[in-house]
Amino acid sequence: MQRKLNMFIWKRHKIQDTYFLMTFCPQMEYLNVEFIKNMNIELFLRNILHVINNNRYEYLRLLCIYITKADDQMIKRLNKMIDDEKLLLDYTIHCELYNIYLKWK
Incomplete structure (x- = not known):
């Protein structure tokens, strides 16, 4: 029997670190990422949703x-x-303080 994992990440250095973790822990339910300065948030989110x-x-x-x-x-x-790129269908996105939460089914 496999367990689902909740995973928290802070302070990653490259987007590849996030992809590696996703590959290494495919059953994680929650991913928390600290955004790197000067990185394009739209590009990051688009890429991670494609993955x-x-x-x-x-x-x-x-x-x-x-x-x-x-x-x-x-x-x-x-x-x-x-919405425009149809990256997710059934989702919610909101901001609380300095956190953006994106949840989908």
């Missing part, structure tokens, strides 16, 4: 991104990108 969709990570359902510049405008941009 999730293409590799069928069936357990991962919640992504939390810690970013000090998180605000309602950023949420609107990310929401529009997800």
Whole structure:
């Protein structure tokens, strides 16, 4: 019997570190990432959602991104990108303090 994992990550150095962890722990349900300065949030989210969709990570359902510049405008941009590119169908996205929470079914 396999266990599902909840995984928390802070302070990653490269996006490849996140992909490695996802490959190494395919049953994680929750991923928490501290955003790296000067990284494009839209590009990061687009790429990670493509990886999730293409590799069928069936357990991962919640992504939390810690970013000090998180605000309602950023949420609107990310929401529009997800909808326009059909990256997720049934999801919610919201901001609490410096965290962006993206949850999907």
